Amino acid sequence: MTGLSITALEGIPEVYPGYDLAALIGDAASASPEGVRDGDIFVVTSKIVSKAEGRQVTADDREAAITRETVRLVASRPHPGGITRIVQHRLGLVLAAAGVDNSNTPDGTILLLPEDPDASARRLCLALRARFGAEVGVILSDTLGRPWREGQTDVAIGAAGLHVLLDYRGTADAHGNVLAVSAAAVADELAGAADLVKGKATGRPVALVRGQGHLVLTDLEAGGPAVTARHLVRPAENDMFRLGTDEAYSRGFAAGRASAADGGNSSVDGPHEAPSPESSESARTS
């Protein structure tokens, strides 16, 4: 495997609720000079999946919509005109504003993430496999910020028909050393690569990756250790950055004061559990 190519599909129209996305993507792929082959991977901007699934809500409800999509407040920071909330989404993803998006939507509406992106990817994958008689994979991508680094990258929020993590544990290098890397997040790397050709606001929401067939599953039912985007989400309890720095400090401060009032009998044991947004307020104001 020494090369890959990525092509943005042309001719996918603006998507509205109820549209048959598999048909639209299939038609665009059929019309492309590349066609569709075993091992091809479709990377689909999740926004058009949200649109087809009718995930629009009115923009007036934006803050309420974010709250509804949120299971846990991770961090927040005021900005001119409001508060940025980094939250854990009901899908497990940690992201700003719960992925609620007001770009590329008709005026007065905002878009939620798909209800179940792995299920949407699976439906698309099955339909495209049936149409083309080819073993293909599907990734739904979204654009996320990240700690420590400027700019956003596209990552996989839904996946079907391919391995999302390539496990190197136990693999030896040319010198016989076991590799320190545990697993390459290949579905995220594919989503980011596809973003380079899809771009933003270009009217090209789908890209076809060719040359990574070793990642694609022959049998969708067979599954594997990591074959949905859900497998790319680290559980909060295993995450060293499950709370923002200010939020963790504030909770510690409150606990420290309570401990002092308690005669110092309680100890620093840290916020090992991931409390809900509701319980965080009480933790802060003791």
Next chain:
Amino acid sequence: MTGLSITALEGIPEVYPGYDLAALIGDAASASPEGVRDGDIFVVTSKIVSKAEGRQVTADDREAAITRETVRLVASRPHPGGITRIVQHRLGLVLAAAGVDNSNTPDGTILLLPEDPDASARRLCLALRARFGAEVGVILSDTLGRPWREGQTDVAIGAAGLHVLLDYRGTADAHGNVLAVSAAAVADELAGAADLVKGKATGRPVALVRGQGHLVLTDLEAGGPAVTARHLVRPAENDMFRLGTDEAYSRGFAAGRASAADGGNSSVDGPHEAPSPESSESARTS
């Protein structure tokens, strides 16, 4: 720009200190059927740059080497056989073990990151531009973990000759909405994409990306708003996750106890600055 291709260069030998990397990469590119054209981007695994630059140290010094490369401890966690340290590297990068690597190195040695990856990328870029008479870009990549998501991805730790961030601020979409995305971290997306064809432990440490010439600078001296990998590093003071959750909580706890002892006159204002491990104690006791 509707497509790109990525090819791993063949025939790059094991690299030893003092090797002329520009010559090795240039020879491999000359021998490839693709050749080299204006707009091509070379993605080079930083490990071979470290090797050419003689950044090996003996493995016995691993913990000391990590400490020397570190400017700030961000988080730490015990694991079987030691402690994982997430640190801010002297280059600004936040990463595990300060990027000190013991895979793909001869037995008994470990590798530090290049002394100045942006400068290394620039030297490579100038040499390759001179050899081929083509406007090319160079990215040095390394494999990093990230919060919230499983697996690692390759990112750009050095860059020359190309824009590393593609700024969308102020761009309107098809509906006239200004895009919420501020900037795409295209150099990171390119590094991740190249990892898909380079792989690990494959003896193919360099990939050539074709089809992203809009990112490549005509004039290396002209510069731009974000043309080195340093521009991809978010300053700690702007980062909502500049400390691990447990570390921030512990500091808050100590500050809360001190505040109680102080009669409650101090307030929760959080660790707004990014204290060094040494100064953290004083920061706690406002």
